[in-house]
Amino acid sequence: MLMPYAGVPPSPLLEVRGLKTYFDTDAGTVKAVDGVSFHIDRGETLAVVGESGSGKSVTSLSVMRLVPHPPGRFAAGEILFEGQDLLKKSPSEMRRIRGNDIAMIFQEPMTSLNPVQTVGHQIIEVVRLHQSVSKRQARQRAIEMLDLVGIPEPGKRIDAFPHQMSGGMRQRVMIAMALSCNPKLLIADEPTTALDVTIQAQILDLMRRLKRELGMAILFITHDLGVVAEMADRVVVMYGGRAVEEGSVASIFANPRMPYTAGLMGSIPRVDRIGERRERLVAIPGNVPNPLHLPPGCTFNTRCRHVRDHCREVVPVLEDTGDHHMVRCVRWRELSLKQEITP
Amino acid sequence: MSDLPQARDVVSAGGGENLVEVRNLKKYFPIRGGFFSRVVDHVKAVEDVSFGVRKGEVVGLVGESGSGKTTAGRTLLRLTEPTSGEIIFDGVDITTLPPDEMRHYRKDMQIVFQDPYASLNPRLTVEDTILQAYRIHGLWKPAERREKIGELLRAVGLSSHHMSRYPHEFSGGQRQRIGIARALAVNPRFILADEPVSALDVSIQAQVINLLQDLKDEFGLTLLFIAHDLSVVEYISDRVIVMYLGRVMEIAPSRELYLNPVHPYTEALLSAVPIPDPTATYERQILQGDIPSPINPPSGCVFRTRCPIASKECAEIVPVLEEKRSQHFAACIKR
Numbered sequence: 001m002l003m004p005y006a007g008v009p010p011s012p013l014l015e016v017r018g019l020k021t022y023f024d025t026d027a028g029t030v031k032a033v034d035g036v037s038f039h040i041d042r043g044e045t046l047a048v049v050g051e052s053g054s055g056k057s058v059t060s061l062s063v064m065r066l067v068p069h070p071p072g073r074f075a076a077g078e079i080l081f082e083g084q085d086l087l088k089k090s091p092s093e094m095r096r097i098r099g100n101d102i103a104m105i106f107q108e109p110m111t112s113l114n115p116v117q118t119v120g121h122q123i124i125e126v127v128r129l130h131q132s133v134s135k136r137q138a139r140q141r142a143i144e145m146l147d148l149v150g151i152p153e154p155g156k157r158i159d160a161f162p163h164q165m166s167g168g169m170r171q172r173v174m175i176a177m178a179l180s181c182n183p184k185l186l187i188a189d190e191p192t193t194a195l196d197v198t199i200q201a202q203i204l205d206l207m208r209r210l211k212r213e214l215g216m217a218i219l220f221i222t223h224d225l226g227v228v229a230e231m232a233d234r235v236v237v238m239y240g241g242r243a244v245e246e247g248s249v250a251s252i253f254a255n256p257r258m259p260y261t262a263g264l265m266g267s268i269p270r271v272d273r274i275g276e277r278r279e280r281l282v283a284i285p286g287n288v289p290n291p292l293h294l295p296p297g298c299t300f301n302t303r304c305r306h307v308r309d310h311c312r313e314v315v316p317v318l319e320d321t322g323d324h325h326m327v328r329c330v331r332w333r334e335l336s337l338k339q340e341i342t343p
Numbered sequence: 344m345s346d347l348p349q350a351r352d353v354v355s356a357g358g359g360e361n362l363v364e365v366r367n368l369k370k371y372f373p374i375r376g377g378f379f380s381r382v383v384d385h386v387k388a389v390e391d392v393s394f395g396v397r398k399g400e401v402v403g404l405v406g407e408s409g410s411g412k413t414t415a416g417r418t419l420l421r422l423t424e425p426t427s428g429e430i431i432f433d434g435v436d437i438t439t440l441p442p443d444e445m446r447h448y449r450k451d452m453q454i455v456f457q458d459p460y461a462s463l464n465p466r467l468t469v470e471d472t473i474l475q476a477y478r479i480h481g482l483w484k485p486a487e488r489r490e491k492i493g494e495l496l497r498a499v500g501l502s503s504h505h506m507s508r509y510p511h512e513f514s515g516g517q518r519q520r521i522g523i524a525r526a527l528a529v530n531p532r533f534i535l536a537d538e539p540v541s542a543l544d545v546s547i548q549a550q551v552i553n554l555l556q557d558l559k560d561e562f563g564l565t566l567l568f569i570a571h572d573l574s575v576v577e578y579i580s581d582r583v584i585v586m587y588l589g590r591v592m593e594i595a596p597s598r599e600l601y602l603n604p605v606h607p608y609t610e611a612l613l614s615a616v617p618i619p620d621p622t623a624t625y626e627r628q629i630l631q632g633d634i635p636s637p638i639n640p641p642s643g644c645v646f647r648t649r650c651p652i653a654s655k656e657c658a659e660i661v662p663v664l665e666e667k668r669s670q671h672f673a674a675c676i677k678r
Contacts, residue, residue, distance in 0.1 A: 046585050051544035052515075058438065167635040194569065196407035198630045201615035205629055223545060226617030249621045267434075267549035269578035272625075273619045280556070281578070283549035286516040303546075 010040035011083060012061065012189050014185055019077035021055075021062045024070060030291045031151060032058040034078070034241035037318075040185065047232035047249070049225065049264070053288045054238040056221050058305065062185050063219065065094050071147060074075060081117040081185070081242040091267055102129045103178035113162040119146075119173045120158030123180055130181045145176035150206055168199035172206065179210060189221040204230060225268060228318035237261045240299025243318060247325035255338055257327040260284070260300045262337035298329070306331055351596060353664045353672050354395040360563045361395035361431070363419065363533055365453075368428035369380045370390045370411075370418045374638065386637050388414040390589040390645075392428075393664075396533070401559060401566040403580030403597065405573055405612070409634045411589040412569050416535050418568070420452050421445060442509070450480050453526035457538035459518030463510040469496070469521055470506040476528045493527075498561070499524045518546035520554065527562065547643075552579055573616055576584055577601050585609050587643040588638055591664060596672040605673035608646045644675070652677050 021033040024158055033055040040046045050056040061067050063079055065086060081085040089097065106112045114122055123142035127133065133141065139158070146154035149172040162170055171191060178186055190206070192200040204227065211218060225316065228235055228249065235252045237245040237260065245258040256262040259322075266282030273295040289295055293301050301311040310330060318328045329335075348639045354364050369392075371385040389411040396402045406412040421437065430438045437448055456462035464472060473492050477483055483491050490571060493503035499520040508520055526534055536555065540548040556579060559566060570576045576583055576597075582602045585593040586606065592608040604610045614628040630649045635641055644662050649651040654677070662674040 045634045051546060168633055197573070197615045198407060198611060198633075199633070200617075201627065201629050202631075204617070205627075225545075225619040229619045229621040229623070253619070253621050264545055264642065267546045268619060269552070269574040269576055270619070271574045271601060271613060271616050272620065272623060274577065274598055280553050281549035282551055284546035285550070287516060288544065288546070 001175070012080075013042045013044075013082065013106050013218070014101070015039040015078075015080040016059070017080065019059065019079065020075040021058050021067055021072060022075045025292075028292050031294065032169055032291060033062060033073075034240070036057075036236075036241075036243050038243060038246060040217050040219060042184070043211075043215045044215055044234065045220055045221060045232050046230040046234050046236065047220045048236045048238060049222060049228055050238035051264075053211065053290060053333060055173070055241040055293055056223075057189055058236050059238070060104070060189050060219060060221050061230075063187060064098060066104075066145050074219045089165050096130070099126055099183070100181050101183055102185045102187065103181070104187040104189065105178050105191050107175045107193050107234070109167060110162060111171060112174060115162055118159050118161055120160075123158075123173070126177050137296040141180060141324070142176070145180045146173070148175075148179070148210070149176045150202075151176070151329070156299045167195055168202060171195060171199075171203055175203075175206065175210070179214065179216070180182050182214065183215045183216055185218045185219060187221070190223070191220075191223070193224070200227075207231070225253075225264060237264075240294050241291070242299060242328065243326075244300065244328045245326065246318070247323070251323055251325045255325070256341070257282060257321060257325065257332045257335070257337065258300075258329050259304045259306050259335065259337060262341050263303075263305075266341040289300045306335055353591075354393050355495075355665075356636055359397040362398045362400075362433055363567070364393075364395040364429075364431040365415070366393045366429040366431070368415065368430070369426045370414050370423065371426045384638050387589050387640060388424075388637060389418060390640070391587070392591055394584055394587075394591065394594060396565055398565055399563055400421040400582065401568060403577050403583040404567060404569045404586065405571065405583060406586035407571060407587065407612075407634060409637055410586040411637070412571075412586050413537055415586065416454075416537055416567060416569050420454060420535055422454070428503055445607050447452075449596075450529045451532045453534050454530065455519075455536045455539045457520050458542050459515055459522050460510075460542075462522055463518060463525075465488075465510050468507050468509055469501075469524075472521070472525055472641045472673060473528045476525060480529050482529060495524045495528055498527070498558065500550070514547075515543050516550055519543060519547075519551055523554065523558070524552075527558065529563075531564075533565045533567070535567050535569070538571070538577060539568075541570065541572065548575070555579060573612060583655035585612065587635060588640050590645055591674065592646065593671075593673040594664065595668075599668070599671055603668070603671070605667050605671065605678050606646075606675050607650050607652055607678070611649075611651075634650060 017037050019033055019036045022029040023032055036059055037304040048056045074087055120142050127138040127141050143154045143158055151157050151172055192203050232249045235249050236243050241258050245261045263284035284303050289302055297312045297314055300314050301307045316328045316330045318326045320326050350463055368389055370389040373382040374384045376383045380546055392415055399634045404412045417423050419430055429436055447678050448490045470492055477488050496503055496505055501520055547628050568579055580597045581598050584591055611628050611630045632649050635648055641648050643658040643660055647657040660676055662676045664672040667673050
């Protein structure tokens, strides 16, 4: 984290305000992101956690303005990057920002690389698109980047095709490409989900090192609370298109206040607590609601073990519980969720 | 623990009577190329694997991609034929049984697949899917079948009104429940669960794991649970087998394996799991490099190219599984 200048409140690098990304389908409007607000400071890692259908990926695609239109549309909100609203940018202005100021890596490195071009060619293309350098300089830059992300013999591997590399190496190439123009913000959408656990450890380690060395901010989209605990400074938990809890990573894990967050924590078997484990996992009952027919009121009310009639009528607001820990639950004051999940 | 005398052999580790055993199982897949598509090489997917699963036991089989865990499981069910080795089910060598005799055992050995989307026929209702299993194996009188299907669906946490629905009307977790119901329909004695929760959301995973545990008690199932997720395996298994590049690295009772891993690979694998606790302080051991190609695995110990404690001898000696502690086997000459 960067130290704020004394007296001057630092303006966030990215600020998303009341974002609503809707998809118009034949069956009706899917409110994939329904009024989400958060910010990321310079050099900070914010994790957005959620399961399928939570809206976490659409949130990240919205920031990149990569939501296909139609059927997607921005129904409301602002995405302020260094104070400028990305939703008001023209397509050509957006192209300059993408790759240059904001870069993105995806879950599946095989489908996001072009299979018929060498990895070097693809990195060089990015560099030359955004920087006025010669082909030779761009190639040099590509080799440096491959070296930076820990690819052995980068001078040779630059001429390899994606299929000649393993999944972990391909994700390193994606990271090299994303970071080749020194972005201020890196959006990582489940970057290690498709990788084996020992390779995931390598990639997470690499991302931590690069963040330290290059100082970019990271918007980390994941479903894995273990990865969150390891990577993030702050966390936003999403469910049913809304942010339901937000806080520092320490505060969220020590004291989850939203029943959904606590439920997620209870759902994961823990290898670090083998001696003290409970007999059954605390599963969240039911299924993720259909995004076309989200329940009225709190979207979690169909699965919540603490639900009251009130929860089915009123959409709770995101309340600050102190310490910048926000929660969207009307009952947060009376619930002690921590003890539900500690064995 | 059983009170039978302790066996020295890996296959009889765990004590008690094995329902399923594999001995020196090998599965090579030919690679064809060149003129006339000659066999130019082999992918050595499973190389000399031996283990047993005793009655009523849940054994976890873990490994990363390319470890051979899925191939080992499928070969054990004879969904692919082994290159060599023996498969023994309930004391009978089924390795070379002809199809008509094998059919009898198929009923006893069922499988739950990873992808509940791909493993159900989209054109069949839940009822038809399960009826098919009943018809093939001649189970229940036709008049009783509907009722039995209802019971089965309730056992896996669905209800009888789901019977007339098609797979696309269900969520991933519900589909996996249908997959489990289909496997249970023929009253199997052994179920191979091949990554049954990997495709599911975290909150749904927990439901399915709890369900499998309940069903295990209720139906007295013997389960081989294949997974790459170490924490899930630990939770459900009595014993755990760790595979790497086609070979077994370590076999131990679940808790023992996680608390006192012997093999350096198991150690690294455990240390790579991200812990959902930001206050956790631990030394992370990060393995360098990638899993080598199973076409050309390293000589000696297959893990030596990534092993932090490998020495010269490791390139020469193929380590065998030795009982390093009680019931705890590992294939490493350095430990």
